[in-house]
Amino acid sequence: MNIIIFLATFFIMEGITWTVHKYVMHGFLWSLHRDHHDHSTEGHLEKNDYFFIIFAIPAITLMYIGSMRGFDYLFYIGLGITLYGFAYFFVHDIFIHQRVSFLRNTKNPYLLAIRRAHKQHHKHTGKEEGECFGFLWVPVKYFQMYFSKKGNHERV
Numbered sequence: 096m097n098i099i100i101f102l103a104t105f106f107i108m109e110g111i112t113w114t115v116h117k118y119v120m121h122g123f124l125w126s127l128h129r130d131h132h133d134h135s136t137e138g139h140l141e142k143n144d145y146f147f148i149i150f151a152i153p154a155i156t157l158m159y160i161g162s163m164r165g166f167d168y169l170f171y172i173g174l175g176i177t178l179y180g181f182a183y184f185f186v187h188d189i190f191i192h193q194r195v196s197f198l199r200n201t202k203n204p205y206l207l208a209i210r211r212a213h214k215q216h217h218k219h220t221g222k223e224e225g226e227c228f229g230f231l232w233v234p235v236k237y238f239q240m241y242f243s244k245k246g247n248h249e250r251v
Contacts, residue, residue, distance in 0.1 A: 104175025208237035
């Protein structure tokens with residue numbers, strides 16, 4: 096049962112991420128997220144990186160409480176959130192934004208679709224009129240670019 100809770104939490108996090116990204120990060124906490132869009136911060140860290148701490152606190156708290164209660168369901172919810180956070184960091188910060196040069200020349204259609212969707216999100220520098228607020232789920236139109244017979248995968 097714990098593995099189901101863990102996996103369900105991981106997948107549910109996509110909906111939570113979409114909601115938080117659209118209504119919190121592009122809403123009342125835009126002041127922390129803005130520099131991620133307009134690149135106004137010099138150096139490697141952005142105010143946007145505070146979201147790492149903000150999102151880690153509930154995961155750590157759930158794992159701590161769950162471990163104190165004999166590794167109950169709260170621990171596995173926290174673990175699912177943590178795994179999603181690792182996946183987010185790897186794909187968003189390392190793969191998409193190339194904070195570490197990795198998979199720069201991939202031909203994988205899924206990864207290219209994620210990259211394209213994120214580019215579409217970042218073409219909007221303001222907090223309104225955004226699109227593609229999710230992370231791991233990519234709208235079908237971004238896949239279609241790479242599976243078409245015209246070889247659009249070369250344009251990324």
